[in-house]
Amino acid sequence: MVGSNSLVGLDEIQLKISQNSKKLFFDSYKQLCIDNDRVFAVLLGLQWIAAIVVAVVISPKTWIGAQDLVNVHIYAAAIIGGLLSIFPIYLIWKNPGAEINRYANVIAQGLYSALFIHLSGGRIETHFHVFGSLAFFAFYRDIKVLLVGSIIVTVDHLIRGIWFPQSAFGVLAQADWKWVEHAAWVMFEDFFLGYTCIRGIKEMKLVAQKTAEVMMQHEHAEEIIKKRTDTIKDQQMNLVHASKMSALGEMAGGIAHEINNPLTIISSTCSFLKKLVAKEQLDPVVVKKCLDDIDKTIFRIAKIIQGLKTVSRDTSGEEFISVKLRDLMDDVVGLCSEKFKNHGISFIIDLSHPVYDQTIECRRIQISQIFINLLANSYDAIENLPERWIRIECKDLTDTIEFKIFDSGQGIPLDIQEKVFQPFFTTKPIGKGTGLGLSLSISIVKDHCGIFSIDNENPNTCFVMRLPYVRKAA
Amino acid sequence: MKFMKDINFLMAVIWLVLCLAGLSALNWYKLLPGPVGKISVFWPHNIPLERDRSVYNLVLFAHPKCECTHASLIELEKLLIETKKKMKVVIFFYHPKGTEPGWTSGDSKDLSLKLKMTEVYDDRGGEIARRFGAMTSGQVMVYNPDGKLVFAGGITESRGHIGSNPGTRSIASVVTKGVPIISNQNTFGCLLFSEQEMKEYQR
Numbered sequence: 001m002v003g004s005n006s007l008v009g010l011d012e013i014q015l016k017i018s019q020n021s022k023k024l025f026f027d028s029y030k031q032l033c034i035d036n037d038r039v040f041a042v043l044l045g046l047q048w049i050a051a052i053v054v055a056v057v058i059s060p061k062t063w064i065g066a067q068d069l070v071n072v073h074i075y076a077a078a079i080i081g082g083l084l085s086i087f088p089i090y091l092i093w094k095n096p097g098a099e100i101n102r103y104a105n106v107i108a109q110g111l112y113s114a115l116f117i118h119l120s121g122g123r124i125e126t127h128f129h130v131f132g133s134l135a136f137f138a139f140y141r142d143i144k145v146l147l148v149g150s151i152i153v154t155v156d157h158l159i160r161g162i163w164f165p166q167s168a169f170g171v172l173a174q175a176d177w178k179w180v181e182h183a184a185w186v187m188f189e190d191f192f193l194g195y196t197c198i199r200g201i202k203e204m205k206l207v208a209q210k211t212a213e214v215m216m217q218h219e220h221a222e223e224i225i226k227k228r229t230d231t232i233k234d235q236q237m238n239l240v241h242a243s244k245m246s247a248l249g250e251m252a253g254g255i256a257h258e259i260n261n262p263l264t265i266i267s268s269t270c271s272f273l274k275k276l277v278a279k280e281q282l283d284p285v286v287v288k289k290c291l292d293d294i295d296k297t298i299f300r301i302a303k304i305i306q307g308l309k310t311v312s313r314d315t316s317g318e319e320f321i322s323v324k325l326r327d328l329m330d331d332v333v334g335l336c337s338e339k340f341k342n343h344g345i346s347f348i349i350d351l352s353h354p355v356y357d358q359t360i361e362c363r364r365i366q367i368s369q370i371f372i373n374l375l376a377n378s379y380d381a382i383e384n385l386p387e388r389w390i391r392i393e394c395k396d397l398t399d400t401i402e403f404k405i406f407d408s409g410q411g412i413p414l415d416i417q418e419k420v421f422q423p424f425f426t427t428k429p430i431g432k433g434t435g436l437g438l439s440l441s442i443s444i445v446k447d448h449c450g451i452f453s454i455d456n457e458n459p460n461t462c463f464v465m466r467l468p469y470v471r472k473a474a
Numbered sequence: 475m476k477f478m479k480d481i482n483f484l485m486a487v488i489w490l491v492l493c494l495a496g497l498s499a500l501n502w503y504k505l506l507p508g509p510v511g512k513i514s515v516f517w518p519h520n521i522p523l524e525r526d527r528s529v530y531n532l533v534l535f536a537h538p539k540c541e542c543t544h545a546s547l548i549e550l551e552k553l554l555i556e557t558k559k560k561m562k563v564v565i566f567f568y569h570p571k572g573t574e575p576g577w578t579s580g581d582s583k584d585l586s587l588k589l590k591m592t593e594v595y596d597d598r599g600g601e602i603a604r605r606f607g608a609m610t611s612g613q614v615m616v617y618n619p620d621g622k623l624v625f626a627g628g629i630t631e632s633r634g635h636i637g638s639n640p641g642t643r644s645i646a647s648v649v650t651k652g653v654p655i656i657s658n659q660n661t662f663g664c665l666l667f668s669e670q671e672m673k674e675y676q677r
Binding site: 067087 | 480483485500501504537539544545573634666671
């Protein structure tokens, strides 16, 4: 069964290559015809001008005694030349590369030979025009075109050789069979040109076949790359999520404590209320105060859980939305502040500042994740320092908003500043950090068309993040 | 069939017919012979030019500015080579009345002066041409040593067209072998006389 399927697959590939090869050959031949049509359009235009120039130079006037008149050759060059050139040029302009153009060009070119023989007074050199034209016909690499061109030249010479021999053969009109000799020379040239045409087409087909094969291989390679890229993307997403959960996990201790405390308050208040009920000493003022305390505490827990829910959500496919800076920071502060408080770290942020009333177009969860990463790093860096504080400042810079995240650390050594933004680089002990936090943060900021950097001017550690208020086009 | 139905195909047929018609008209014009006067069958007596009684005498009447004259002179040169020294050639360039003396100068006259065994004259008012009966540039008359006309006509097969033609072949035959092929041939070229002069001429 496997063998049979493979054969079917192979046949399909061969069929696809064959179809693509035919299409490529067709496109390439069409382009060749378009290019040649343009060459002919220019050639026919130039020949028209040349015919008029030849007529003006060789025979400008005709005479009746002492009176001169414009020679009929000039009218012939202008009118017949115009007729011969304009229609094929029109066809080329209307539909370049069309089959009819080739035959119109061939006919026009053949008749131009006759016109030039007339205008030049039968000069034998004018016959080079016939043979030169045959070479031009071969540009199309089409035996049919070459044959039609040759037949036109031969028939033209046969007919005019019988009735108007000089217009056909110029100075060589000596015998009725002259057209046979002329046709033989044309066939002689056709032999070489025809060979070139066949060979040219064969080469074009070969190139098309090879290109189709390469395209197929390329397509196959692209499929494999896409599959692998998707796998890597999935793995990256998992890593990103893992990194985020790791940062969240570090905050989890504080969160547990934060939730545990209010629950204790609620529990003790409930016990107190039960006692009052048992003693039948329910004072409405006291009961209201107790219920208010419970309400406030539940609100506090809900806020923490909301922040946790928001930040831990899957960010793949997250849309840009307008978010008030205060709401954004509330998520972060709610998650982190308790941990800092429990470990004696001062967390300074003035959420009442008017700048937090501004709104920003961003991926809310991703930006929250940056703050959590930075705050987790700050915590790890200053955990054992005697002076422990973390501060967030926010500044309006007209088109952008600037966040500065300071901590009481002594800054990041210059020699590792570049490395800290590389994935999997970490100075934390094994098991504590993933080394992805800062690299993810910088990638998120870049997606937001923002700037993420370290401020070395400050004596303490300071990360700077600038984000445009309005999302810029990528 | 689809191709046949294409409007372009019909236009192409019309175009081809027009082109062929144009070229045929040009052919017709080039093969339109000029008028011939009353050709003198004997060497005229009342002209200031004596014929050479030992050889054939060829007289060519040419318009100095007609482009066709150039072709006639080229054919004459070939004829002179072919007939060697058996023929005396006289060329008369038409010189209209009332024109300046140098009016006949130009490429054609320069070419004629280079021809061997050839005398070149200006024919003032076309008097000599009238005596011989020439009306079209390129008109040739050949007289035998006895002064009798053996050939009259042109030595090109159409207007201004160089190349072998019945006129030169006939002259060569009669001069070298004494056997004429044809004695008359059409002449292709500009008119030597204006309409007014033509009327006077015919009177």
